[in-house]
Amino acid sequence: MADLSELLAAFMTRVAGPGDLADLGRLSGGANMESWAFDWAGSSYVLRRAPSAEYMEGRPYGHPVEAALVKAAYAGGVKAPEVVGVLSESDNIGTGYVMRRVIAEVSPAKILPAPPPSLVADLGRELALIHALPRTAIPAEIPVMDTAAALAELKARFLTYGGDRPAIALAIKWCEDHLPAAAEPVLVHGDYRMGNVMVDADGLAAVLDWELAHLGDGHEDLAFGCMTVWRFGQLDKPAFGVGSLDEYFAAYEAAGGAKVDPARFRFWLVYRTLWWALGCLQMGQAWRSGADTTVERVVVGRRTAEQELDLVRLLEEEAPEAERARALPATGEAAAAPTGEPTNREIVQAVRDWIEGAIKPKAEGHAKFEAVVAMNALGIVLRDLDAGTRAEDKVLAAALLAGETTLAEPGLLAKLRRAVLDKCAVDSPKYAALASAREQWGG
Structure with a gap:
């Protein structure tokens, strides 16, 4: 801590003028980056950093580009943090940047029980502002997402990780069969959800965590915050766990967002649930490879079970009615x-x-x-x-991936339902969707 204090004080002197460093402390959470809160010359700041340049390898862009994007969003009227300085190699603190601290609540557990009345409308409006940022304001290094290529990359990763999870194989095949036509690219935040927004009594106060931003289909952002996992137990409120989709979409469109296409929204809801299922598996691979040996990595690696449950619930409507009504096999x-x-x-x-x-x-x-x-x-x-529950079935996964087996096969949906229920009960027994699925499926 002493070394970081001294180095950070030198950095702040350079970018903000003389002062004293006080109350330096690491904020909890942060799946990928460290966040440190501190005071300098009577004002509050947050350092967002990776501890080394090696930690950033393989990412499409680094912290200087991310900081430039956050600055552009802030200048464009988005409730992004105000960046005051970007770390350089000579600062010896790693890579990252310092922002003025926004004093508001970020924890979904504290926000969702009684959200401000305007929050759903705020979320729709703010997303429309992000999508409206002109291309000329966006750093040139921000990549353009090719949906077909991205889906192919997810499929390749799945096979690298064993290719043996049937629910994931089912989702990959569905996405391949329902790939939408290319959309006019807009700036996509990429991680727009509860947990990455700050809220105060007046509503939305700040949009955080821009490291996944890219140019692409705005419906990706619209859907991501509506995933079951990011509703944090508020299953009856499909928009962020806060309100209705109708209210959310209306606010987005009223603020200048494009007309929402329900079929395109559904594609991205499935795609990003699939993406996060593989993201969880990737966390386990990061621990296994030695790239990140924290216990948090292996725990998140087991949250794949949540997304497999959600994928089956999203896609079960593709099965014949008789299969949806079939009783589950015993555990x-x-x-x-x-x-x-x-x-x-x-x-x-x-x-x-x-x-x-x-x-x-x-x-x-x-x-x-x-x-x-x-x-x-x-x-x-x-x-x-x-x-003693396992989720792997390589033969079934391969058949689903190839389209040789579908949810029309007698008993398959019931088998998948039982498998995802049992695995989620082991890995995430408190996941709200687990209780809901048990009630729905009789499991």
């Missing part, structure tokens, strides 16, 4: 645990109890967050040891 019985020496389950339970009783109470800030993540990881292992 397989887990093997009985041996007696005698402590079992694997008991060892894992002991470690989890130790973290909960001895480590978590003494931890603060990001360390407490990491302790909770570690407990979650061990909870997954405990449930997995009890259930």
Whole structure:
């Protein structure tokens, strides 16, 4: 912390003038980048950074381009943060930039129980403003997305990861069969959802996390925040967990957004759910390769089960009515645990109890967050040891991917439903859509 404090003070002196650094602390969360809050000369700021240039390898653009885009959005009237300085190699802090801190709430758990009345309309309006930013204001390095090529890349990644998850194979084939015609490209934020927007009593206060921005189909942004996972349990409110799609679309169109096409919206809802399923698998691969050895990576890697559940729910309407009405097969019985020496389950339970009783109470800030993540990881292992549930079926996945098997096959939908229910119960038992699916499917 001392080294970062000294280096950050030198950077702020250079970009903002003399002052004193105070209250430096890492903010919790942040799946990819670190965020550090601090005060300088009486004002509050946030440092967004990657700890090294190597961490940014493979990304379409780096932090200087991202910062330039955020500046362009801010200048264009979007509620983006105000960038005050971009790190250079000589600053020795990694790569990133510093923004003025917006004091507002970001946690969906605190926002969604009682959102400001204007929030759905604010979200639609702000997205229209993002999509209206002129091409001349957008840095030239921001890439243009080719949907067909992007889908092919997802398919290639799926095969690299084993190609053995039937729900993912089903979604890839569906997207290939329903690929929309190219749209006039606009600036797509790429991660526009609850958790990446800040809210105060007056409504939307800031749009964060621009690292996935690209040029492409505006419907991608429209759909992403409406994915089940980003509604954080508010399943009856399909627009961000806040309100209705009709209200959201009306606000977007009233603010200058293009007319919403329901079929195109549905494609992107399926595509981005598929994208995040593979994104979760990629997190596990990042840990396995040694690129990121945090416990958070392996835990997120198991959230693929949530997206597989959601993909089956999104695509089950493609099945004949008789298949949608078919009862689920029974869950397989887990093997009985041996007696005698402590079992694997008991060892894992002991470690989890130790973290909960001895480590978590003494931890603060990001360390407490990491302790909770570690407990979650061990909870997954405990449930997995009890259930013995697996999600892989390479033969079925290959048949679905090739179109040789479809949801018209007798019993297939019921089999997929049972598989995703059982896997999600192990990996994410508190996922709100799991209880909803059980009620709907009788599982």
